[in-house]
Amino acid sequence: MKVSSIPAVAMATLISSGIPFLPALGQTAASPYQLSVFAAAPAGLSAPDSIAVLRDHVFVGYGDGNKPDGSDGKKTQIVEYAMDGTVVYTYTVPGHSDGLKVDPSTHLLWALQNEDANANLVIINSKTHEQKLYTFGATLHGGGYDDIVFSGCKVFISASNPANNPNSGPAIVSARLEGNFVDVKPVLAGNAGAIDIPTDAAVKLNLQDPDSMTLDPEGNLVLDSQADQELIIVGNPGRPDQSVLHLPLTYQTASGLKPVEVDDTAFVTSTEGFVLFADKGLNQVFALKKKAFAPGTAYTAADGGPFVGTIDLTTGIISPVVTGLKAPGGLAFVDTSKRDADAQHDAVLGEDGESCHGRGSGWLSRR
Numbered sequence: 303m304k305v306s307s308i309p310a311v312a313m314a315t316l317i318s319s320g321i322p323f324l325p326a327l328g329q330t331a332a333s334p335y336q337l338s339v340f341a342a343a344p345a346g347l348s349a350p351d352s353i354a355v356l357r358d359h360v361f362v363g364y365g366d367g368n369k370p371d372g373s374d375g376k377k378t379q380i381v382e383y384a385m386d387g388t389v390v391y392t393y394t395v396p397g398h399s400d401g402l403k404v405d406p407s408t409h410l411l412w413a414l415q416n417e418d419a420n421a422n423l424v425i426i427n428s429k430t431h432e433q434k435l436y437t438f439g440a441t442l443h444g445g446g447y448d449d450i451v452f453s454g455c456k457v458f459i460s461a462s463n464p465a466n467n468p469n470s471g472p473a474i475v476s477a478r479l480e481g482n483f484v485d486v487k488p489v490l491a492g493n494a495g496a497i498d499i500p501t502d503a504a505v506k507l508n509l510q511d512p513d514s515m516t517l518d519p520e521g522n523l524v525l526d527s528q529a530d531q532e533l534i535i536v537g538n539p540g541r542p543d544q545s546v547l548h549l550p551l552t553y554q555t556a557s558g559l560k561p562v563e564v565d566d567t568a569f570v571t572s573t574e575g576f577v578l579f580a581d582k583g584l585n586q587v588f589a590l591k592k593k594a595f596a597p598g599t600a601y602t603a604a605d606g607g608p609f610v611g612t613i614d615l616t617t618g619i620i621s622p623v624v625t626g627l628k629a630p631g632g633l634a635f636v637d638t639s640k641r642d643a644d645a646q647h648d649a650v651l652g653e654d655g656e657s658c659h660g661r662g663s664g665w666l667s668r669r
Contacts, residue, residue: 326588329626336591337624340578341387343585347379350580350587352402352449352566353632354411356428358385361411362580362587362632363399370463371446372397372416380413382428387587391431395424401449401460401514402632412450417513418463421446423484436484443471443492449515450477451523458489458539460512460525468493473512474525476540489540490525496534496546500617505548507534514566519598524567531561531606533618549618553607562620563606566633567613570599574639579603579610583628590624595635603630 331337341362343350349365360383368376378399382390397415404411411426423436438447444465451458457477464471469492478485492509511529518524523536531552537545552559568577577590580603590601590610600613602620609622610630624630 329584329588329624331590331624332622334592335623338589338591339387340587340589341383341389342587344381344389344392347381348585349582350585351582351632352400353578353580353587353634354402354404355578355634355636356404356409356411359383359390359428360385360578360587360636361402361404361428363402363413365398365400365582368398370398370400370417371419372422373420378415380411380426391428393424393426393431393433395433396435397422401447403450403452405452407452407455414447414450414459417446417448419444419446423447434482436479436482438484438486441471442488443469443473447475448513451515451517453517453521453523453539456540458515458523459486460515461492462512464492464510464512467510468508469510473507473509473527473534474515474523474536474539490534490536490544490546494546496548498548498550499535499615500550507546507548509534516567516569518569518600519571526564526567528563528565528605531563533564533567533613549615551604551613551618551620553604553609553611553620553622559619561606562604564602564604564620565631567600567602568633568635570595570597570601570635572597572637572639575635575637577601577610578632578634578636579624579630580632581627581630583608587632588624601633601635603633605630 326337347364350362351365352363354361363380366378377394377396380393384390400417401414413424415422421438425434443461445463448460448462459475459477461472472488473492474490475486476489494507496505498505509527511527513528514526516524523539525534533549535547553562573594580587602613603610608627610624611620611622613620
């Protein structure tokens with residue numbers, strides 16, 4: 303990508319005017335991608351991380367350097383943006399902001415704080431700006447909770463920062479809201495058995511850093527065990543026929559393949575759209591575009607690179623797409639083919655065909 307430069311005065315004028323997709327300075331995207339700045343951190347905020355999308359609005363959590371166990375008693379912000387990168391609203395949550403996901407059945411934003419310990423959940427109605435705080439009990443794994451996935455009427459949460467090595471506690475739990483409390487049950491143990499995808503061999507896991515989580519196109523949970531430099535793919539989670547796959551992650555260097563840790567991963571759901579990713583070190587959220595994306599492709603924020611790239615799900619080799627980054631983390635694919643289609647949110651059903659509306663949050667009006 304040809305890197306352009308803009309005088310500081312002109313750049314400040316563009317930012318204040320709300321013109322979207324400013325040129326990225328110092329970062330490079332491989333051809334045929336185009337890279338631009340979606341938004342810079344608002345004044346006083348820093349370390350943008352998790353990204354969630356609801357129709358034509360984008361939500362970004364800012365860590366602000368707060369302690370990830372919430373022990374400093376500080377609060378952080380979640381900023382709601384329009385698709386042109388202008389700020390719509392700012393929400394304040396207790397603790398260190400981490401996982402953000404939109405419940406596709408209720409259109410409510412679920413925000414997890416304090417991934418290392420003392421986790422809490424805040425559910426936000428972005429239409430009315432109402433917020434409700436939920437707490438967790440003592441964790442079986444000794445740490446906090448990091449990320450959320452909605453699958454049918456089920457909610458799964460990654461159990462982060464385990465206290466023990468080897469980790470025999472849960473790495474993934476299911477979650478259910480009861481009053482102001484989040485009731486969790488183990489789904490995947492940190493020392494579960496798995497099949498290694500590249501070698502087809504049986505392996506025993508020791509997940510020391512369960513982190514980000516998403517769904518693949520087949521409906522499998524995809525868990526990033528960040529410091530372990532691997533993805534864990536869980537089929538039929540929580541069912542008797544649950545299956546577990548292990549994918550070690552590497553990238554090509556001059557001296558050969560090198561293991562690399564990643565943060566968020568997202569799968570392309572349409573040819574139409576773009577990738578948003580946040581860089582905590584650069585204090586910016588970037589937009590990565592091309593004329594057509596290949597559905598099913600996995601993009602990941604490789605903070606160990608640091609770069610954003612695509613994952614070969616057979617080998618685990620990541621091909622860099624965007625370089626010149628400092629600390630990429632949050633990443634999401636914005637499917638513009640569905641932006642105005644209510645059906646993508648309203649047609650969520652459980653295994654029994656019943657609607658998932660409510661999901662324990664009936665106090666909040668649906669968006």
